[in-house]
Each structure stands twice: as structure tokens, then as C-alpha cells.
């Protein structure tokens with residue numbers, strides 16, 4: 001019996017090791033940063049596709065692209081003769097038969113290759129929602145899970161001279177152990193939603209760097225540079241021509257170099273969003289970036305930007321181009337959303353509820369908008385599944401790595417509306433917070449909570465995660481999901497940690513633009529006046545919140561969400577926008593703009 005048990009145990013271990021090896025070798029790599037400054041060839045454009053709602057492509061092995069060999073042969077798939085989809089772009093908005101697809105689309109693209117000896121080649125994806133299985137010339141090169149962060153594969157030894165074929169299986173099915181999980185209040189746009197590039201490097205190249213102000217300092221940069229593929233120590237230089245600055249360092253045997261330098265920087269702020277041209281050089285690579293310098297910290301109950309208290313005049317934004325009714329990804333899309341935030345007089349944007357494209361982050365920074373960057377850890381996540389905790393860590397790494405040189409990013413938000421009673425939630429998110437701090441200790445870290453109780457016009461705000469957050473971030477929908485229990489100006493607050501700044505990360509209510517008939521004191525008519533009143537009450541109530549450091553209405557534009565099924569008023573849209581999906585200003589928009597004008 002004992003022998004049998006041992007044998008079974010050994011077989012199990014062997015299977016586990018095999019699986020680990022399989023998945024390990026097929027996982028995508030975390031991407032190199034600052035793709036725009038690399039030697040790259042874009043693979044954007046038209047890709048051939050096979051629509052596979054039945055999920056038949058796997059067993060037919062469409063990536064093999066078989067052709068009939070003899071007269072009696074036939075093959076039951078082909079990319080030829082089928083439609084094309086634009087990359088980057090979500091698939092749902094491009095073909096009407098894909099409007100509601102949560103399933104598989106196979107993408108195919110060919111490229112010519114003439115890689116020279118001594119060079120390396122990487123296939124880089126800005127984002128694919130949600131799972132990507134990537135094949136090159138009929139061989140699987142790896143997979144990536146997570147819809148909003150970049151990944152890459154090194155294909156140096158896999159490409160052939162001449163024509164190469166990439167096939168990507170894209171699947172946006174919801175998964176119980178996915179991040180996000182099954183339920184979320186936004187449109188599940190699937191597809192290759194961001195840029196695809198081939199990046200050529202030398203044998204060793206600059207993979208990553210961190211060039212930001214030391215926490216709390218106004219003139220000292222403390223960072224590092226990480227090389228990939230360097231066999232020996234190398235000299236590193238960081239140059240900022242405008243400041244006549246050259247910082248020299250030398251890498252260790254792992255290709256890592258610490259850098260430290262001081263200067264009289266013109267500090268980045270919403271009023272003066274100053275960015276410097278920064279050149280990072282090693283012996284055989286150079287990348288150029290636009291980097292700003294600022295300090296962000298919490299001191300006592302205040303948020304300080306460059307050492308001075310600042311009120312965060314924020315708005316929530318989903319990554320959807322309202323006019324195209326599609327996933328936003330381009331610089332133009334970013335400008336539409338961010339200009340609307342500026343018009344509202346914001347100095348801060350909460351990019352909900354997942355990492356938006358790098359275009360969004362970079363444009364916001366250029367425009368003087370501080371950014372809240374969030375992981376898609378949304379409501380019901382299966383924290384007790386150990387696969388989920390591994391995915392959390394991977395996503396965190398991918399988000400922080402991509403954006404930690406953006407001074408505009410001031411907050412890492414690690415979760416939205418999770419529940420203290422969910423098994424392993426507290427442990428998993430506390431651990432994630434520590435990991436985030438280890439990756440970047442210069443920014444504020446927070447978790448968004450909505451489990452506060454509201455009774456007798458009094459809020460009781462408590463959650464174990466607040467102890468690990470720099471901000472007490474609260475979502476509250478008084479006036480919409482929960483009726484007022486007293487005068488807004490007499491609201492009381494009991495906050496478990498009274499020494500931290502408080503940020504109202506969501507509040508609001510729905511209105512259909514132009515819906516002005518029906519009793520304006522009844523929610524069920526979706527009138528602009530009802531929504532306006534919510535904003536009047538909320539802005540009055542804000543003065544009762546101790547240590548208030550900012551507010552963030554939910555949200556800028558009405559956006560698509562299929563769970564919103566009131567066909568008279570919602571019609572597949574969450575109507576909490578201050579602007580309609582056509583950009584029309586609702587009455588509540590003016591209340592918010594006036595509130596921000598006075599702040």
C-alpha cells in the first residue's frame with residue numbers, strides 16, 4: 001500500500017513538473033520598455049482572420065496552415081477567402097457578426113525577415129484581450145493571459161530568412177479565475193487591441209530602467225538601468241542635454257547598474273508639465289525617452305505634489321472611444337478622452353479599471369494630468385486559487401514595468417471593490433501591496449473599497465486593506481444606489497484610520513442626455529435633473545469629509561455595458577456619464593465643472 005502511495009506520489013510530482021516546464025517554457029516574456037524608441041517594424045494593419053465561435057480551430061490545428069498535398073486531400077480551414085480585421089483594434093466593433101462575441105478569433109499576418117548575425121528579434125504585443133496563443137511558422141512560441149498589458153517573445157532563433165507567418169489565437173472568454181473574473185461593468189472588447197511590433201536589438205540591449213525622483217526629494221534622481229544579454233560589465237550613460245547632465249555608471253555581472261544624480265529640475269506639475277529628453281546609453285544600445293521629475297507623497301492627512309498640498313480634481317475614464325463605440329487605443333482616442341477631462345477642469349484622471357494604453361498615459365502626462373493606474377482586480381476575484389495569485393503578480397509586474405518612468409502616474413491602484421470576507425482576499429492583496437512597493441516605492445499605492453456602512457446619515461469606513469493604502473479610497477453612490485438619510489451637509493464620518501487622506505474614488509448616478517420629462521425627483525425616469533441633484537448634494541456633502549484630498553465622479557462619458565438593460569433609458573449603456581456617448585454635456589457636468597473651478 002505504502003509503495004503504491006509513493007509511486008502515485010512520484011507520478012503526480014512528475015506530471016506537475018512536466019506541466020510546470022510546459023507552461024514555463026511557453027509563457028510570454030515581460031516586455032522591454034519604451035517600445036516607441038526601439039528599432040522596430042510595425043505589424044499593425046490588416047490581418048486575416050478566421051472567426052471561431054464554435055472553438056473548432058484547436059482540434060483542426062489552424063496554425064499549421066495545411067494545404068492539400070494530393071488530389072484527394074482537402075483542408076477544412078483557410079485564412080484565404082475570409083475577412084480581415086484591423087490591428088490594433090477590438091474585433092467586436094469591426095464586424096457586426098462579432099458584436100457580442102466572447103470567444104475565439106484566429107489572426108494571421110506574414111512578414112519578411114532578413115535578420116543579420118549578431119542581432120536579436122522580438123515579437124512585441126501592446127495588449128491582447130484576453131488570452132493570446134502565439135504561433136510562428138506552425139510552432140507555438142507561447143501564451144499570454146491578461147488583456148491590458150504588453151508582452152513579448154524572442155524569435156531570434158525561430159524566424160527564417162524570407163517569409164514568416166504569425167498566427168494568434170485570441171480568446172476573450174470570461175474566466176472564473178481570470179483577472180477580471182466573470183462579472184464586470186464594461187464592454188468585453190476582445191482582439192489584438194494595441195500595437196504589434198517586431199523589435200530588433202543587438203546581442204545586449206537596454207531592457208528596462210527606472211529614472212525618477214527619489215521619494216520626497218525635489219532634486220535627486222535615484223534609479224537603475226537593466227541590460228539584457230550583456231556578458232560582461234558595461235559602461236552606462238544617462239544624458240539630459242537640456243541640463244548639460246551626463247551621469248555615468250557601470251553594470252554588475254547581472255547587467256544591473258544603479259544611477260544617482262541631482263539637478264535643478266523644472267518640476268513636472270499640472271500647470272507646467274515639463275518633460276526632458278533623456279538618453280540612456282550602454283555600449284551597444286541607446287534609447288531616448290521623455291521623462292518628467294516630480295515628487296508625490298502623503299504627509300499626514302495631505303497629498304503633496306512637489307512638497308505642496310494638492311486637491312485631486314479627478315474624473316473616472318473607461319478606455320472606450322465614445323464616438324466610435326470601440327476600444328480606445330490611439331493617440332487621437334486618448335486626446336478625445338483627456339481633452340474632455342481638461343475641459344471639466346481636472347488635474348487628475350482615474351483610468352478605470354485596468355491599465356489603459358501607453359498612449360493614454362503618455363498623453364495625460366504631456367497634458368498635465370496626473371494618472372491613477374489600476375489593475376483589473378475587480379469585485380469577485382477568486383483569491384483562494386493559487387493560480388490567481390500568480391496572475392496577480394505577473395500583471396502587477398507588467399503594469400509597473402511599463403509605466404514606472406511616467407511621472408504623470410502618481411497612484412498604483414491594486415484593486416476595486418473587493419470584499420474583506422472573500423477567502424484569501426486580505427492575504428493576497430496585502431502581499432500584492434508589498435510586491436508593488438518593492439517594484440516602486442515612490443508612488444502612492446491604494447485599494448478602492450465600497451463596503452463602508454451608511455446608517456443614520458453616518459458613514460462607517462473600515463477595511464483591513466486601508467492600513468496598507470496611502471489613500472482611503474471610497475466608492476459611494478448615495479443618492480443613486482442608496483437614498484440619502486439626512487441632509488448632505490450634516491453627514492457624519494467615522495473612519496477607522498483618521499490620519500490618512502481620503503479620496504472619493506466614485507460617486508454619481510445615471511441620466512439619459514435629453515431626458516427631461518417625468519418627475520425629476522424619481523430615479524426611474526433617468527432625468528438629467530435627477531442626476532444633477534445627486535451632484536449638488538454630493539458636492540455639498542464633500543465638505544463634511546475629514547481629510548478630503550480629492551474626488552472623482554463616475555464618470556466622464558456614458559459607456560457600453562451589456563448588463564445595463566433598461567431599453568428605454570440605458571439600452572446597453574451605463575449612463576452615469578457627465579457626457580453622453582455623443583459628447584453632450586448633461587446638467588451634472590456643469591455642477592462638477594463649477595465645483596472644480598472653485599477648488
Ligand code: GCB
Pocket residue numbers: 185353416417450475506554574576
Ligand atoms: C462601481 C464600480 C464601477 C461601476 C459603477 C456603477 O462601484 O466600481 O465599475 O460601473 O459602480 O455604475 O455601478
